[in-house]
Amino acid sequence: MTDFHHALHSLKVWDTELPSFDPAGAPPEPLPLFHDWFTAAVAAGQSEPHTLSLATADATGRPDVRTVMLHDADARGWHFASHATSAKGRQLAARPEAALGFYWPVQGRQVRVRGHVTTGTPAEAYADLHARTTGALASALVGRQSEVLDSPETLAEASEAAWHRAEAEPDAPSATWTLYVVEPAEVEFFQGDARRRHLRLRYRRDPSAPTGWLRELLWP
Numbered sequence: 001m002t003d004f005h006h007a008l009h010s011l012k013v014w015d016t017e018l019p020s021f022d023p024a025g026a027p028p029e030p031l032p033l034f035h036d037w038f039t040a041a042v043a044a045g046q047s048e049p050h051t052l053s054l055a056t057a058d059a060t061g062r063p064d065v066r067t068v069m070l071h072d073a074d075a076r077g078w079h080f081a082s083h084a085t086s087a088k089g090r091q092l093a094a095r096p097e098a099a100l101g102f103y104w105p106v107q108g109r110q111v112r113v114r115g116h117v118t119t120g121t122p123a124e125a126y127a128d129l130h131a132r133t134t135g136a137l138a139s140a141l142v143g144r145q146s147e148v149l150d151s152p153e154t155l156a157e158a159s160e161a162a163w164h165r166a167e168a169e170p171d172a173p174s175a176t177w178t179l180y181v182v183e184p185a186e187v188e189f190f191q192g193d194a195r196r197r198h199l200r201l202r203y204r205r206d207p208s209a210p211t212g213w214l215r216e217l218l219w220p
Helices: 003-009 030-043 087-094 122-129 134-142 152-168
Strands: 051-057 063-069 078-083 097-104 109-119 177-191 199-205 213-218
Touching: 030 097, 030 109, 030 177, 051 087, 063 078, 063 087, 078 087, 078 122, 097 177, 122 177, 134 152
Parallel strands: none
Antiparallel strands: 051 063, 051 097, 078 177, 097 109, 109 177, 177 199, 199 213
């Protein structure tokens, strides 16, 4: 057995006490439950619970995925931001559909979101950009995400110049910085169980339903 396989097969899953979850007591809409689970993950000490996997598709339909940060979750949907000129930005412009995946292993929980993607206003993008740290602003001001890089030295030079600009001009704009909102069509909540009797509760948007959502359990 190689070191990789030994490490892979020695890992345990959810080697901790998992919280209970009663789907019958879940709210009629998914957003309040997401807020509850997110704050519970923070309280439980989950590392970086605001990180999520963002899946898109390119012009040929091939899937693509990366990790980004959640910027908000409200009645409009789940928010994240990036450059419109990045790979994800170009993919979303061509195919404005996305899937999000949150994983909080400290509680054995996952949340999956699928839906249409819209963009915020320029004013919202500007406010989002300037709510970030100096380092994040500097990174955004470089603005060449996903382009081919010739050397680490070129990156260092561009980053240094962007840091100086961010410190000297904390209100500096970035023309391509864009706020994206995933308007959920489906939201699934997964609660892991040590005996593999996982609970999966899916919300599906349905305008004919009294709350606008249908709830259904799924087999694990």
